[in-house]
Amino acid sequence: MFTSLPLPRGVDADELxxxxxxxxxxxxxxxxxxxxxxxxxxxxxxxxxxxxxxPELANMVRFEQRRVDAINRPRLPAPAHIQQPFKDIRITHRHRADELQAAGYYFHSNCESLDKFKSGAKSGQYPAGSIHLWAIDEVWTPRQVSQQPDTERTAA
Structure with a gap:
């Protein structure tokens, strides 16, 4: 190092x-x-x-040792990233409504809350077996208990 880098003037090499x-x-x-x-x-x-x-060389050596220690320090693996995007429950309920329709269920009415659905089911407003999809505010009823709307009455 002494041959590669010059010493400042007035510095004794032995003392250094x-x-x-x-x-x-x-x-x-x-x-x-x-x-x-x-x-x-x-x-x-x-x-x-x-x-x-x-003192400068000692600081450089300490810096290098910290750098090497940081590289060699054991680390936990990074958590795996989830590739699936966030699922919106409204989309899930819309898919469930499509499945219910394919299974023979009919859309009965809109219902804004679970409490209204419960009270309507107790009072007989919704037939037995009705399903409330609360995220999209819909009630679906099975085919055997669903009453088809009378198209002749609604047309008149």
Missing amino acids: LRGYLVALEGLLPSALKSVVLHLVRGTWHEEVKFCPRP
Whole structure:
């Protein structure tokens, strides 16, 4: 490193080496080697024109060690993304209404709430076996109990 990067003027190389020994004590040699290679190649993330002083080099080595530790730290796998879009209950009920119609059920009437449907079922307004699709406010009744609307009366 000393041959690749010039020392600032007035700096004694022996004193600098003793300062490095004190500053780098306890740091991992692999991180030091990586930092020195980056400095010699000129690939360190900051521009370095002179040989770094001991505290600067110690900070660089600590930064490199944190970076390596972060890369090697075990991580939980990312949660799997659900490929299905959000299902709107109104769409689900519309499909259910289509299924009921295919099974022979008839649309009886609109009903805005479950409470109205319950009271209507108790009072006989809705035949037995009626199904309330609350998201689309519809009541469907089975064919055998459904009364077909009299088209002759409604036409007149």
